[in-house]
Amino acid sequence: QVQLVQSASEVTRPGASLTLSCKTSGYRLTDFGMHWVRQAPGEGFEWVGSIEHDRDRTDFGPRFQGRATIRRDRSTATVYLDLRRLTSDDTAMYYCAKEDSGSYDDWGQGTRVTVSS
Amino acid sequence: EIVLTQSPGFMSLSPGERATFSCRAGQSLSRSYVAWYQHKPGQPPKLLIYGTSNRATGVPKRFSGSGSGTDFTLTISRLEPEDFAVYFCQQYGFSPNTFSRGTKLEI
Numbered sequence: 532q533v534q535l536v537q538s539a540s541e542v543t544r545p546g547a548s549l550t551l552s553c554k555t556s557g558y559r560l561t562d563f564g565m566h567w568v569r570q571a572p573g574e575g576f577e578w579v580g581s582i583e584h585d586r587d588r589t590d591f592g593p594r595f596q597g598r599a600t601i602r603r604d605r606s607t608a609t610v611y612l613d614l615r616r617l618t619s620d621d622t623a624m625y626y627c628a629k630e631d632s633g634s635y636d637d638w639g640q641g642t643r644v645t646v647s648s
Numbered sequence: 649e650i651v652l653t654q655s656p657g658f659m660s661l662s663p664g665e666r667a668t669f670s671c672r673a674g675q676s677l678s679r680s681y682v683a684w685y686q687h688k689p690g691q692p693p694k695l696l697i698y699g700t701s702n703r704a705t706g707v708p709k710r711f712s713g714s715g716s717g718t719d720f721t722l723t724i725s726r727l728e729p730e731d732f733a734v735y736f737c738q739q740y741g742f743s744p745n746t747f748s749r750g751t752k753l754e755i
Contacts, residue, residue: 566745575736575749576693592744593649626692633740634683636704638692 533557535627535639542645548615551642553627555608561585564630565610567601569623577623581630582610617646650674650739654748661753667724669751671737676717681741684713684722687734687750696735697722729755 538552553565567579580591582601589601600613610627625642628635651674661667671682680700685693695704697713700720710725724731736750 568745568747576738576747578745578747590743628692632698633681633745634695634698634704634738635685635693636695636698638694641692 533629533637535629535637537625537627537639537642540643540645542647543617545618545646545648547617547646548613549617549644551612551614551625551627551644553610553612553639555610555629558629560603560605560608560610565601565603566628566630566635567612567625568628568635569625571620571623574623579612579614579625584630619646622646649744650677650742650746652737652739652746652748654737654751657749657751659751659753660755661727662755663727663729665727667727667731667753669722669735669737671715671720671722671748673718673720673739677720677739677741678717679741680716680720681739682713682715682720683738683740684711685736685738686731687736693736727753 534556536554541549564584566581568576570576578592580601582589591599598615603610622645627639629637653672655670682700684697687693696707696711701713712723714721732753732755734750734752737748
């Protein structure tokens with residue numbers, strides 16, 4: 532069965548960078564796109580960005596343009612989200628989500644990110 | 649970006665009752681690329697409905713979706729105890745994907 536296993540919680544400071552990982556299994560990584568979405572405390576979900584299934588083309592939400600990167604390692608079936616210039620507004624639960632024709636049929640368990648001085 | 653407004657924000661019902669959730673888009677979603685998710689505390693969201701009205705694999709028949717244009721609806725015909733959760737919609741026809749804030753369904 533499909534599994535998406537995310538890296539552990541992160542606590543970091545404003546201005547720092549971090550990398551989250553999402554290790555996949557149960558399907559071929561290049562058959563489906565992968566998205567990152569987040570939910571800040573008390574807020575709705577926000578799309579961070581995505582990587583297309585069959586090529587490394589990426590796209591990002593307006594608040595992440597220029598400070599986020601999504602990449603994948605096909606040898607380990609792992610997708611990464613790099614996020615730079617963090618602020619307290621980036622404090623949220625981050626999820627990787629496998630895309631199937633636009634909607635998200637499988638999700639990682641989530642990684643809690645706390646940005647605080 | 650397309651704003652999705654969901655109403656109500658909170659709903660209190662009993663098992664066996666019918667639940668209806670409304671999701672209104674700020675502009676017409678001409679391709680009806682709307683999904684609904686269920687979210688329980690401590691778990692990732694679960695896909696219920698995609699393409700406005702298609703049930704995801706393994707989702708019980710009591711869940712149904714409908715709508716077009718700017719108005720979309722998720723209906724749970726008869727609530728079971730495990731259905732009490734937060735429900736939210738997503739549009740994925742226009743970039744960026746956007747989500748509603750959700751409705752919390754409580755017993």
